[in-house]
Amino acid sequence: MPESWPYETPHEPKDNSRYRRKLSRRLATAALVLPSAAWPAWAVGCDPDDKECQVDEYLTSVKGDPDQLRAFLLDLPKGGDLHNHLRGAVPTEKLIDYAIRDNICINDLTLQSRRPQPCKSPERPATDMNGDVNFRNRVLGAWSMEGFTNPDLQAGHDHFFATFGKFGAAADRHDGDSLAEVARITDRQNQVYLETLLGARSTDTKKLVNKVWGTQKPVTPNDFGTLLDKLTENGAMAAIANHAANDLAQVYTDARNELQCADRQNADPACGVDIRFDHQVGRNQPQAVVFAQLLLGFLLQGTQGWDRSVGVNLVQPEDGKISLRDYHLQMQMIRFLKGKFPGKHVTLHAGELVSGLEGVSYHDLTFHINDAVNTAGAERIGHGVDLRHEDEWRALTHVMRDQHTALEAPLTSNCQILKACAPGEEPDTHPLTAYRDANVPVALATDDAGVSRSDMTEDYQRGVTHFALDYYALKKLTRDSLEYGFMPGGSLWRNRDGFEFVQPCEGADPSQEHPGGTCGEYLDANVKASLQWTQEHRLHVFEEKYSNAAHRLADPAA
Incomplete structure (x- = not known):
């Protein structure tokens, strides 16, 4: 273990029971009489019916390739965003569009936006960005972290927080x-x-x-x-x-x-x-x-x-x-x-x-x-x-x-x-x-x-x-x-320490987009559980797709 390791013990996946199962499968497979080369790569690490394990194997195979990794993670159903500042979440190009649409004023020195017209020197009308690419790029850099490379801690911190005051007038009314x-x-x-x-x-x-x-x-x-x-x-x-x-x-x-x-x-x-x-x-x-x-x-x-x-x-x-x-x-x-x-x-x-x-x-x-x-x-x-x-x-x-x-x-x-x-x-x-x-x-x-x-x-x-x-x-x-979202309604899960369905949904099949019976009634009455079911259904579809992809990686002729 390197001396720079910041924690007391090596990190394991949070579900340690799965970690142990996965490890035992690897050891058991390695002990077989057949040489490991005779087995498909996905089978060496996973039971044939274990979709989660197979998707994990696929992730392992692509994590060294940024493009393939991003494609995999873009496809991953990611639930919700619980920490999102609306005005800071809008793409800067959209804020520039708002500024041009409203023809607000932008200080040519500080690049701070202001309402209303008329603009006063050294201000310029935002519409100037339509024909002046340099001006537009300067605004883009001042209103976001685009192109910011200063390695200084304080400078990066200050530039980030300063953007809000600069694009504030552009975001107003939008x-x-x-x-x-x-x-x-x-x-x-x-x-x-x-x-x-x-x-x-x-x-x-x-x-x-x-x-x-x-x-x-x-x-x-x-x-x-x-x-x-x-x-x-x-x-x-x-x-x-x-x-x-x-x-x-x-x-x-x-x-x-x-x-x-x-x-x-x-x-x-x-x-x-x-x-x-x-x-x-x-x-x-x-x-x-x-x-x-x-x-x-x-x-x-x-x-x-x-x-x-x-x-x-x-x-x-x-x-x-x-x-x-x-x-x-x-x-x-x-x-x-x-x-x-x-x-x-x-x-x-x-x-x-x-x-x-x-x-x-x-x-x-x-x-x-x-x-x-x-x-x-x-x-x-x-x-x-x-x-x-x-x-x-x-x-x-x-x-x-x-x-x-x-x-x-x-x-x-x-x-x-x-x-x-x-x-x-x-x-x-x-x-x-x-x-x-x-x-x-x-x-x-x-x-x-x-x-x-x-x-x-x-x-x-x-x-x-x-x-x-x-x-x-x-x-x-x-x-x-x-x-942990604050949406109303009861959870799909029996308790927060595990992922077992609540009693009305016991035995329900997440391959279904919307289950019937008591589970369907429960989901209809609880916003949180309904969103969680949608997530589980999407995860099911995702795992079907990428477990098959793991098979194809292991055996292209299959």
Whole structure:
């Protein structure tokens, strides 16, 4: 074992019983009288009826070929995306199209977009990009990570987060268009569920805070009850929540109209993607504003007539000055509000830090994930990169395992923003393997695929090439990406530690697109289980295809 190995024991696939079965089959086959060369390659490692094993053998055969590997992983049914910032997910070319369509202004020096016209020097109208390729390419590079090669940690981090302020005006008024485009991408990535982050009514919330409390007045835990009463007095926050729900419903409706979902003959395949919203709250804001916007996220989950707001999350750089100062206070806010609104969902960016970022102390790296899990009670955390700096980090992973606190792991984003790319790479080794070794549930995610110039398939490809994930591991990732989604309804699985169908679906055949009987009735009544069944059916079709491909690789004449 190399000295640089960052963990105590070599990593095994998470389903160790399958690992042992597979190993015993290999040993038994090797002991046969017939020489191994007389057996097809797929038979050496797998039982003839073991489709999973055969697909794993196929994956092993192509993982050294990037094109074949990507084709395999693009074809893989990948469940859902649980960590997706809507505005950061839109391809930059689409944002440029929006800017040209609206003819907004773009600063020729900073490349920041602005509304409205007329443009003032050094601004240029966005329509100039139609005839000026150099201008367009400069905008593309400023609004995304396209062509960014600076190896400096801070520079990559800063460039990534600066893109949002630069393309913000171009994205304004296009949330419906953007959601439709991201749904198309989700469908093309062979996924059935999208949980996207979008804020709502932030200006109204700030005005209310200024009226009843003051935006600069400090907040302590002793103030939470009083501040809650002031914000909800006379139905003020409830009214904002109703307006916010209407706004989000309009975004959803606009996206469905763009996709022509009401037209059965011409409906885009992306209409089949189930879309839900997590309310995002900027963590680098005044304390009372953060509290009020968190409150709005909880209220949105119960707004009558609107059921697609399913969670609340804190966003913006975790290494921001205010975020670092108020991190524990914000976790206390969430714990307080969870007590007032039981059953509402919380997922949090936590541990999106590495040593070497400006302003980040060693102490900051020791508690953020712990605080999100143990103080705020988050059901999922996003990023979690600083794990091995956390106090008692092994005990923390055991808590996450036992509480079924899932990790949203956007591998491409972590590499670009934090230079946490793979085990053994500086400045901090990526802890994905440590989470999986502790049996913490994990779902790969895209974060901001438009800014990153990536997609979900790339994240799965990183999983295979950088973290040695086999097919069994990939299959579990796809299942967990739906099991830990906040969509309504009961699960297809009897419990979260295994993949046995619930009683109404015992014995049901996943080769069927939709089973009948009690299982069909159960699926019709439970959105989550229905999406999970779709995933299982797609996995069945996928395994049939690639187990046959494994046979052909082993015996081209067959």
